[in-house]
Structure formats: structure tokens, C-alpha cells
Amino acid sequence: MNILVCISKSPDTTSKIAFTEGNSKFDENGVQYIVNPYDEWYALVRALELKETIGGNVTIITVGNAGDEAIIRKALAIGADNAVRIDAEPTDAYFVATQIAAYAKKNAFDLVLTGKETINYNGSQVGGMIAEHLELPYVSLASKLDVAGNVVTLEQEIVGGLQVVEVNTPVVVSCAKGMAEQRIPNMRGIMAARTKPLEVIAPESIELFTQYETYQLPDAKKACTMIDPANMESLVELLHNEAKVI
Amino acid sequence: MKTLVFINSNHFAAKASLEVITYAKKLGGEVVAVTYGSQEGADQLGAYGASKVLVDNSLTVADEQQITKLVASAVESTGATTVIFSHDLVAKAVAPRLSVKLKAGLISGAIALPETGNGFTCKVNVFSGKAFATVSVKTDIKIISLLPNSIQPENIGGSAVVESFNANVGASAIKVVSTKKPEGSIPLPEAELVVSAGRGLKGPENWGMVEELATALGAATACSRPVADIGWRPHHEHVGQTGVAIRPNLYIAAGISGAIQHLAGVNGSKVIVVINSDPEAPFFKAADYGVVGDAFDVLPKLTEAIKKFKNAN
Ligand SMILES: Cc1cc2nc3c(=O)[nH]c(=O)nc-3n(C[C@H](O)[C@H](O)[C@H](O)COP(=O)(O)OP(=O)(O)OC[C@H]3O[C@@H](n4cnc5c(N)ncnc54)[C@H](O)[C@@H]3O)c2cc1C
Ligand SMILES: Nc1ncnc2c1ncn2[C@@H]1O[C@H](COP(=O)(O)O)[C@@H](O)[C@H]1O
Numbered sequence: 001m002n003i004l005v006c007i008s009k010s011p012d013t014t015s016k017i018a019f020t021e022g023n024s025k026f027d028e029n030g031v032q033y034i035v036n037p038y039d040e041w042y043a044l045v046r047a048l049e050l051k052e053t054i055g056g057n058v059t060i061i062t063v064g065n066a067g068d069e070a071i072i073r074k075a076l077a078i079g080a081d082n083a084v085r086i087d088a089e090p091t092d093a094y095f096v097a098t099q100i101a102a103y104a105k106k107n108a109f110d111l112v113l114t115g116k117e118t119i120n121y122n123g124s125q126v127g128g129m130i131a132e133h134l135e136l137p138y139v140s141l142a143s144k145l146d147v148a149g150n151v152v153t154l155e156q157e158i159v160g161g162l163q164v165v166e167v168n169t170p171v172v173v174s175c176a177k178g179m180a181e182q183r184i185p186n187m188r189g190i191m192a193a194r195t196k197p198l199e200v201i202a203p204e205s206i207e208l209f210t211q212y213e214t215y216q217l218p219d220a221k222k223a224c225t226m227i228d229p230a231n232m233e234s235l236v237e238l239l240h241n242e243a244k245v246i
Numbered sequence: 247m248k249t250l251v252f253i254n255s256n257h258f259a260a261k262a263s264l265e266v267i268t269y270a271k272k273l274g275g276e277v278v279a280v281t282y283g284s285q286e287g288a289d290q291l292g293a294y295g296a297s298k299v300l301v302d303n304s305l306t307v308a309d310e311q312q313i314t315k316l317v318a319s320a321v322e323s324t325g326a327t328t329v330i331f332s333h334d335l336v337a338k339a340v341a342p343r344l345s346v347k348l349k350a351g352l353i354s355g356a357i358a359l360p361e362t363g364n365g366f367t368c369k370v371n372v373f374s375g376k377a378f379a380t381v382s383v384k385t386d387i388k389i390i391s392l393l394p395n396s397i398q399p400e401n402i403g404g405s406a407v408v409e410s411f412n413a414n415v416g417a418s419a420i421k422v423v424s425t426k427k428p429e430g431s432i433p434l435p436e437a438e439l440v441v442s443a444g445r446g447l448k449g450p451e452n453w454g455m456v457e458e459l460a461t462a463l464g465a466a467t468a469c470s471r472p473v474a475d476i477g478w479r480p481h482h483e484h485v486g487q488t489g490v491a492i493r494p495n496l497y498i499a500a501g502i503s504g505a506i507q508h509l510a511g512v513n514g515s516k517v518i519v520v521i522n523s524d525p526e527a528p529f530f531k532a533a534d535y536g537v538v539g540d541a542f543d544v545l546p547k548l549t550e551a552i553k554k555f556k557n558a559n
Pocket of ligand 2: 006007008009036038039061062063064090093096113114115116117118121122123124125126127
């Protein structure tokens with residue numbers, strides 16, 4: 001089984017969110033980058049589990065600058081076989097998906113896995129876009145993934161519930177909670193990662209569809225109004241007359 | 247200018263559907279809706295601004311690849327220049343596909359109407375609700391996926407023509423083996439009022455208090471991640487960064503500390519009420535109303551007060 005796992009970086013969840021250059025850029029000062037949790041905990045670990053049971057190869061791919069090699073090495077240390085970095089600023093989801101699809105077209109993958117979403121842009125766009133480029137079925141928000149021969153069985157979140165589906169490879173899947181458990185890389189993995197192949201390729205030049213122009217922080221919350229725990233009538237009164245939500 | 251709105255199969259009365267029709271109407275120009283399945287009730291969309299509803303009756307179930315073809319074919323036949331989705335699980339798979347198919351820029355998770363004075367820009371949620379971004383679209387056709395609960399549906403009393411529309415989308419590559427849908431409960435992402443509880447409730451046997459408050463309010467129930475992880479509550483109730491992100495009008499949190507990863511899923515709520523025995527709980531910083539007290543004591547009192555209020559109104 002030949003698996004491609006799409007890895008993006010995201011700021012550590014406790015990072016302070018601030019912007020610079022006239023609010024046009026995310027302020028990276030002091031920000032620690034991690035592998036986007038959905039990509040690492042679910043997509044990558046499930047890919048490794050499949051490889052361990054049925055054999056195959058796990059390639060990770062990222063669209064990013066040379067600075068992103070730290071997160072690539074982390075993913076290699078967890079156990080991916082080889083890595084590809086498309087050397088470009090990931091300006092928007094369409095750009096990222098088009099670059100990854102171009103690479104996937106040249107290499108036959110049975111499974112292309114993405115995370116549910118990046119925790120910085122939360123777009124949930126890249127997986128569906130790759131699938132359309134490759135004209136493949138796409139199963140989004142899968143919480144279970146099993147393979148028997150060329151049939152992939154998945155459990156997926158649907159509006160108000162869950163469904164189990166079957167689809168033949170090749171297929172694109174976005175991975176959510178439940179699919180696997182986080183793995184901590186061990187010393188051997190970290191040593192091995194240093195010498196695993198990392199191919200850097202130039203991006204294809206494509207037209208830009210969207211652009212992030214400016215960022216804005218939400219208005220500071222006004223101080224919390226404290227209510228006497230013995231007087232819930234006053235809370236109900238405020239929710240009705242002041243907040244107007246009931 | 248024409249705007250095409252995708253409506254999930256047989257969801258003509260759903261609030262999310264009425265929101266996207268209202269949103270499309272506010273863009274100005276003609277609004278056409280496209281859907282599949284039964285056309286029963288499709289004309290109700292007229293009251294919110296759709297002049298026409300295209301229904302592909304040849305499909306009863308459809309996967310996202312088929313829905314993409316359906317919407318693309320409706321764009322072609324209507325000449326629409328803007329396509330609107332409600333940002334739900336179906337749209338999260340269809341809108342990106344459509345973006346590639348039509349070579350149209352996608353704004354995913356919009357929370358406001360676009361600005362068209364200088365180009366075409368729209369505001370979206372980023373960094374798990376901790377910031378907003380303004381995104382511009384450069385392509386001729388624009389796709390917007392609107393976050394639920396970002397606009398109030400407005401009944402303007404029009405009427406819609408319902409037409410059958412066959413997009414010949416072909417067979418599905420995905421076979422549905424089984425589906426599980428909990429009966430009766432309000433789906434969390436659509437709920438306007440949510441009552442949520444965390445580890446402070448001590449055990450699953452104490453959730454009766456939470457459910458009674460939710461029932462009194464007509465609210466959905468939610469929980470923090472550890473509570474779903476230990477199995478006190480079902481996973482679909484887990485809100486936060488790794489769970490469901492919600493933005494109800496009212497979020498009541500009892501016995502939840504307010505960790506940043508929890509806040510990421512709920513900080514879009516219009517009003518937050520926090521009930522916690524620890525006055526130092528971080529959640530109070532994100533709350534509009536706070537009650538320092540024992541949830542076992544406060545929740546039943548609040549339920550009583552709500553019941554009294556409902557009876558009087
Ligand atoms: C990468 C990552 C992702 C995560 N994603 C999520 C997520 O999506 N959602 C999520 O919820 N968490 C998530 N977490 C976990 C999060 O960090 C917190 O650990 C979790 O939210 C805490 O849950 P809690 O508030 O229920 O429990 P606790 O932190 O144990 O808090 C219990 C609270 O109850 C109060 N309390 C105790 N007894 C009473 C009483 N009798 N009456 C009233 N109050 C009482 C306490 O004062 C305390 O504040 C994530 C963590 C990580 C690292
Ligand atoms: N720059 C990137 N390089 C590789 N994969 C990415 C990149 N950005 C996003 N992805 C993948 O696409 C998924 C969804 O991202 P998004 O559409 O931004 O929410 C992520 O979980 C990753 O698996």
C-alpha cells in the first residue's frame with residue numbers, strides 16, 4: 001500500500017495570536033510550530049499502522065519553506081519513510097492542493113490522507129481540492145479507516161451522526177479524531193529521521209484564486225458580570241432583557 | 247447578477263437553509279437554489295428570497311462528487327457568478343471540489359456579507375476562532391461557505407418556481423454500508439442554545455441536571471473533551487479544538503475549566519455563562535456572566551428559574 005500523507009505546520013495551540021505589518025501577517029515572534037495535530041495524530045499514525053500490518057510505503061508531503069524542515073523531521077521520526085517538500089509559501093488552500101495533486105499525479109498512491117483541517121486556517125479545503133484534481137472519491141472527516149485488498153472501509157461523521165462507507169482505492173481521505181492514537185517518536189526514530197530521504201521540488205506556477213489581505217483580533221470582551229449563586233432569577237432576567245438570548 | 251445556493255436534500259425548512267437563502271438575497275440580484283431528492287416543500291424557499299428552485303429528482307442519495315457535478319451543472323445552466331453553501335459537513339467536501347472544477351476561488355467559513363466596493367472580500371474565522379481574516383477572491387466565479395448562525399433568516403414573503411433539473415451525475419463511487427443517527431436530539435452545530443458540562447460534574451450519573459436544564463431551555467447538550475474520552479458522554483457532544491466548533495447564541499458551561507483548546511470551539515458563542523466553584527477558573531475571562539458556585543446546587547436552581555420564566559412568558 002502506497003500512502004501519501006499531507007502534513008502542514010501550525011502554531012502550538014497555546015501560542016499568542018498577534019499580527020504585524022499593518023495586520024497583514026501573522027506575527028511569528030516567539031511562536032513554536034508543531035505538526036498540525038490532525039495530520040500527525042490521525043493521518044500519519046494510521047498510515048504507519050496500515051504499513052505495519054499490510055506493508056507498503058508512507059510518504060509525507062508538505063508545501064512550505066526551508067524553515068518547515070523541523071516538522072518534516074518530526075514526522076519522519078514518528079516513522080514515515082520519505083518526505084517531499086514543495087518549496088513555496090503555502091498562500092492558500094488552492095495553491096497547496098494544486099501542488100500536492102501535481103506530485104500525486106506523477107506517483108501512484110493508493111491512499112492520500114490529509115488532516116480534518118489546519119488549526120490556523122480551519123478551512124477544511126485541501127483534501128477535497130486534491131480529490132477533484134485527481135478525479136478521485138473523497139471521504140471527509142473519517143474517524144476509522146480499514147483496508148482489505150483494494151477496498152477501504154471508513155467510518156465518517158455526517159450531519160447529526162455517523163456512517164460507514166466502502167470505496168475502492170485510490171481514494172482521498174481527511175482524518176479526524178478516533179482514527180489512531182498519538183505516537184511519541186523514540187530516540188531510534190529521531191536518529192533514523194536524519195538520514196531518511198527528503199526531496200525538495202520547485203512549485204508549479206499557478207494563478208492565485210484567493211488572498212488573505214488583513215487579520216483582526218476580536219474586540220476585547222467586556223468584564224464578566226458576576227451573579228449571586230443563590231439568585232438564578234437574576235441571571236434569567238439578564239439573559240432575557242440584557243443579552244436577549246432567551 | 248445571479249447567485250446559486252446549494253440546499254441539502256429535503257432540508258427546505260432547516261434554519262441553515264433559510265440563512266443561506268437570506269444571505270444570497272442580500273447580495274442583490276436573482277437567487278436560484280439547487281438541491282436533489284424530493285421537491286416537497288421546496289417552494290418555501292421563495293419566502294426568503296429564492297425565485298427558482300432546481301431539484302434533481304433522479305437522485306435520492308448522493309455523494310459529494312455527485313453533488314459537485316450537480317452544482318457545477320446548475321452554475322452552467324443559470325450563469326450564476328456566486329455560489330453559496332452553508333458551512334456544514336457536506337459543504338466542507340463539496341465546496342473545495344467545486345472550487346477546482348469551476349476554477350473559482352472559495353471563501354470557507356465566512357461570517358459576514360462580502361464587501362464589493364473594492365474587489366471582492368469577505369471576513370472569515372481563523373486560528374480556531376481566535377482571530378478574523380479578510381480574504382479577497384480574484385476569480386470571476388466566487389464560492390462562499392457561510393458559517394451557520396452568522397445571519398438571521400428573513401421572511402420577505404416572495405414565491406419560488408420549482409423546476410426539475412437533471413444533471414446526469416453518474417453513479418456513486420462510495421457505497422454506504424450503514425448510518426447511525428441519534429434520534430430526536432438537536433444537532434449541536436445548529437443549536438441556538440447549548441448547555442455543556444465538564445469533569446466538574448464528577449460522573450455520568452450526574453448528567454440528569456444538565457439534561458433537565460437543557461430540556462427546560464430547549465437547548466442541545468455538549469461536553470468537554472475528557473468527559474467524552476472517559477466515556478461519560480457520547481463523542482459527538484465533545485466541543486473544542488479537536489471536537490465540534492459551535493457558535494450558539496447562548497453557551498452555558500458548568501464544571502468546565504475553560505482550557506484554551508476548549509475555548510477554541512466555543513468562543514464564537516454570542517453569550518457565555520460560566521458556572522464554576524473555582525473563582526480562578528480561566529473560563530471566567532471568556533464569560534459574559536459568571537456564577538461562582540457548586541454546579542450541583544446552581545444547575546437545579548437555574549432550571550427552576552428558567553421554568554418559572556417560561557411559564558410567565
Ligand atoms: C491538543 C489538545 C487538544 C484538546 N482539545 C480539546 C477539545 O477539543 N475540547 C476540550 O474540551 N478539551 C480539549 N483539550 C483538553 C483541555 O486542555 C482540557 O484538559 C479540558 O478541556 C479540561 O476539561 P474540563 O474543563 O472538563 O476538566 P478540568 O480541567 O478537570 O476542569 C474541571 C472544572 O470543574 C470545576 N469544578 C469542580 N467541581 C465543581 C463543582 N462541584 N461545581 C462547579 N465546578 C466544579 C473545577 O474548578 C474545574 O475548573 C485538548 C488538549 C490538547 C492538549
Ligand atoms: N502547506 C501544506 N502542506 C501540506 N499539506 C497541507 C498544507 N496545508 C494543509 N494541508 C493538508 O490539508 C489539510 C486541511 O487543511 P485546510 O484545508 O487548510 O484546513 C491539513 O490537515 C493537511 O493535511
